[in-house]
Amino acid sequence: MPRAGPHAWTHGLRQTAPSSVSGTIPATSATMGMNHTALPSTIGLSGKSGEHGRKKLSALGRIGSNLSAGALILLSLLTLIVLITQGMFDRLVMSNNGQSADYFWAPYSETCALAPTGWVPNSCSALEANATTPDAWAALGHILATQWSAELEEASSLYISTCIVGGNTAVGWGVLIFIAGYDAYPACIPTTGGQPIAGIAMLETTVRDDHGVYLLTLYSDKNATMQSITHHRNTDGTSQDIVSTPLRTAIATDGSYSADATGTDFIVLSTPLTTRYTVNVYCISQIQVASSLGLPGWSQGKHGGIPVTPAWLCGNQVSNASELIAFQMILIVLTVLALNGDFYITLEGIRGLIAGKPVLTKHTFGVVPFDPKPHKDTETYVVSVYWLGCAMLPTSLAWLRPYVAGVVVENHFKVERQSPTQETLDRNRVYRYTRGNCVT
Known part of the structure; x- marks a missing residue:
């Protein structure tokens, strides 16, 4: 059985971190006009290889599955709207x-x-x-x-x-x-x-x-x-x-x-x-x-x-029909929030397939892309996309945020040997979001 939860995802990262380079994974050369970090397969970033066709077919299957799940959620919302307008209550x-x-x-x-x-x-x-x-x-x-x-x-x-x-x-x-x-x-x-x-x-x-x-x-x-x-x-x-x-x-x-x-x-x-x-x-x-x-x-x-x-x-x-309607809407919002990682992976996967570039996929957990430009004052923290909803919380609710597995420094992924303290995270202005992802 695969591990579940943010700690399992972190465990996968630590297993693949080479000890000879102090936990640093070098970036690959620029291909097809873009730079990307060569992350291990356990965090879900796949590129071109000899099995490109099989991987592309697999990615299409996962994208299709996610699109179907999203369509069902949308269908339930539309059904609720139709039933309400037709006098269900x-x-x-x-x-x-x-x-x-x-x-x-x-x-x-x-x-x-x-x-x-x-x-x-x-x-x-x-x-x-x-x-x-x-x-x-x-x-x-x-x-x-x-x-x-x-x-x-x-x-x-x-x-x-x-x-x-x-x-x-x-x-x-x-x-x-x-x-x-x-x-x-x-x-x-x-x-x-x-x-x-x-x-x-x-x-x-x-x-x-x-x-x-x-x-x-x-x-x-x-x-x-x-x-x-x-x-x-x-x-x-x-x-x-x-x-x-x-x-x-x-x-x-x-x-x-x-x-x-x-x-x-x-x-x-x-x-x-x-x-x-x-x-x-x-x-x-x-x-x-x-x-x-x-x-x-x-x-x-x-x-x-x-x-x-x-x-x-x-x-x-x-x-008291208004209470039932409100409860149903809350359930829909929570469902969308819980599955927003799937939505993000699906959108990035479609973009990658169309552009012929590396496709962001998932196993149990995935990662989000990061800004390849070096930053002087901040570091890029990579988190599980399945914890995207938890990550996008105010500082007052930081204890609910996902476990940070590592950082990206000048296009190199560095595994954290110890969990950063809350003081360190706040000092480094972690969790600054761009385009809905979970990186700073």
């Missing part, structure tokens, strides 16, 4: 519900009639009345009569068609739709353009305060507040028109009811990362403007003329 998108069999609509019954006091006695079939508890069904009739009171002033009674959406083997959920007509039962799936209606409502189940309730979402043709349209922009960049102020009512199984402020249903709570990061999946009932759905038939208010259909805004929200 906060998403709300319109779920269309056009009046068509393609959206799982089907007729349910056409027997109910609505009077100003509620359901016309004995008008509803057992199939319809059994859709809820008896108390809730009676309350539903009173609510519809109250919220469609303006329409009931025009017609002594309204014809209520009941439609079902879902509720079959292909769909794991189901809702009831009530469509009110002035003088006839409206079709659940119209096919010849817009059919005039007095109103439309959707009945579904949900949860409020840990209790199951029925949620009624209603549109009224003659209610002036419901003729206002909102252009809703989804988090995925698309948009959809919806009625600004539909009426929502929560009905308990005992027949009590009240206005519902949220309109949320299909609620699923998940805590994979503890309750602090609760994932809330939900929908909000809406009355959608159906003109953009491209249907052969639809329902529209007789007086208001707005093509309408019940629908939902659905999405998810993660509590």
Whole structure:
């Protein structure tokens, strides 16, 4: 097993240091217009030789491997950005519900009639009345009569068609739709353009305060507040028109009811990362403007003329999502910092291959190039590129810096027999960086 860590790299240098010249390795002559120090193979600097082709192929393989690793890191960053922009932590998108069999609509019954006091006695079939508890069904009739009171002033009674959406083997959920007509039962799936209606409502189940309730979402043709349209922009960049102020009512199984402020249903709570990061999946009932759905038939208010259909805004929200995003970004930065030695070696290797010059490669550790010009006041310290992140620390954190294996003095590498003291390093102004490398 090869040694690991900066001490192992230093050990490799000391093994190859010739004792006859007091630890000094002479530089080679200038070749191809550049001077470079002839360092031992254990520190990763390879030049031309009889096995040039094999070494070049090996260098290409290492460069390709490093580029692949860098691409994967970049891919993870891009994936995170795409997921965040597409609403991974906060998403709300319109779920269309056009009046068509393609959206799982089907007729349910056409027997109910609505009077100003509620359901016309004995008008509803057992199939319809059994859709809820008896108390809730009676309350539903009173609510519809109250919220469609303006329409009931025009017609002594309204014809209520009941439609079902879902509720079959292909769909794991189901809702009831009530469509009110002035003088006839409206079709659940119209096919010849817009059919005039007095109103439309959707009945579904949900949860409020840990209790199951029925949620009624209603549109009224003659209610002036419901003729206002909102252009809703989804988090995925698309948009959809919806009625600004539909009426929502929560009905308990005992027949009590009240206005519902949220309109949320299909609620699923998940805590994979503890309750602090609760994932809330939900929908909000809406009355959608159906003109953009491209249907052969639809329902529209007789007086208001707005093509309408019940629908939902659905999405998810993660509590304290900003903390998760920050944590992910920190991990990416730390990963890049830990692998910056690979990036440096790869860039230098590509430059060397293109120029046909000696290629900076790596074994367990490598070295960075140094300035071949002699310096009067400073010496060049060679350090492991894998400790580049640690080396680039302020003086106050010098104890975290990598072990200095040796110095380059007038183009000669000199192995340090003893580790330089902190006082010596500070006096010699070590760790002055150029182009991101770790030499002075």
